[in-house]
Amino acid sequence: MADSTGGAQSGGGRLRRRLLAERASSYWLRGAGYFAVALFVLIVLTLLYKSLPLLSEYSLVRAITSANWDPAQNEFGFMPAIVGTIYVTGLSMLMGTPIAILAAIYIAEYAEGRTQALVSSFIDVLAAIPSVIFGLVALVVVVPFVGDYLAPAVGANATGLGILTVSLVMAIVVTPFMISLSVESLEALPDELRESSLGVGATKWETIRSVLLRAAGPGIFSAILLGFGRVFGATIVPAMLIGGQTHVPDSVFATGQTLPTLIVNDFGELMSLPLTQSALIFVGLMLVVVVWLFNFGAMLVRRRLQRRWQF
């Protein structure tokens, strides 16, 4: 402003500078916008390209249905890891989902004031604890519990490392995430819904069940599906607790392998074998495709439910 060269000229220069900044920033920001899409495309293409060597030499059907995983002999059967992943994902969702929804109802509808703030910040903390710490704590808490008490109680023989242990821990890891998303969608509902339902004589639970859970249904449903994706792609906890043996598990106490742990356990030693490398990158591709299908599915279901359960 304090320019000695004259007001009009400096004003023009400043405007030019401002417009230049506007132009340059516009390019940069547009680039940043496209970056998100480009990153997505780049990841898929890279993984796909590197998976091709396996897929050209080894039939996809055989890879998925064969139970024989022996990279040294060029046998790449993903069946054990696929079954292990399904076991772990199914069990943890079975245990985690009801608790997550009930706890979300508590936070959104029952708790008030300080209690609510306290409980929800505890859940935020739980969500932020690194998963490697969950694994470590589970080694001294859950592993002995499953190995010394739970398995003998049902007459099974187990060391404590295995499918059930991983599922228990993953159920814990994934709940805070589902809780906060469900609470978000419950809290987004207008108070008139609650008031009018209570006003016609419904009890609190009837209001929650027939009105609130339905109105927040799309949000809760996509929270569950996204939680599904979380457990499915979990790496560190299964790698620490599943026992890492590549066979099709025959009970919930058995050790096993999940798709991500296959990568963790085998990458180090088998990097030098090109076909194995390709097989493990193909596992990465499978993870990506399934998780992304879940995401897109969650979005579609959410839209449909939103249309059906309007209030």
Next chain:
Amino acid sequence: MDRYAKQRLVGALVRGAAALVVAVMVLVVAVTVYRGGRVFLTNPSVVVTPPGSRYMLEAEGGFLHAVLGSIFIVGPATVVSAVLAVSTATYLQSDYSSERFSEVVNMFLNVLWGTPPIVYGVFVLTVIIAIGARTSLFFGIVAIAVFQYPIMTRYTDEALRSAPGTVREATYGLGATRFESAIMTARAALPGIVAGVIMGFARGIGDAATVLFTAGRSTRMPGGPFEPATTLPVLIFDQAMSFNAEVRSHAYAASFVLIVVVLGLILLSKLLAGRYARFAPGGRHS
């Protein structure tokens, strides 16, 4: 069962579920602090001692290398990621993009947000193999930055969205360009953005799957950007699998350090978000 008994039963159930989740959180933190704190307090120097050449076998030395590795990897990654995330969120929020395009980008961001971290690790490793490089600090930074980017964009987007619209109207009314208006909006949302960046940092510093294959699992001090390095979560993962009881006990000391850092970061971001709610022009008062 009449409807009031059912009502009481449900009330007990939801309280029980919430209590269970809180109890688990307390248990995890307590076990880490108790076991880790004990090891840490009896020998605090283990955190700042460089590792010996036989660290993984005989617990020779400490794990300064992983502490430094975490700082050198997650610090730069957070800076890179924050710049990109704030730019993307600004692009989505302001008047640069059409609503339709924002929606598409948001969809991709959600998908990236849900992508398992191991996939980012494999992706970066694939790039490393393709260009014939080897695992190093630099690629650890790349992997963590890619991992943090969707998380931070989400938080930043939310912060910008809840910034008062009057700021934008006022700036345009005074003849500001889009960029100047975006800067003022970002300034109004700054505490929220900073809190989001801190949360991204906290997530980045706790993640092991992305750095497992990209930074290497070095047991030496980080030697430079293109030398292998390791981070605390990877170290804990390796220590926990060790056959040596003393190395395993170091895992608890390391996780004690990690959990203190992460809890501190969350507290910081909560404080900032709280300040934001109170001081933002026209924002929520609580």
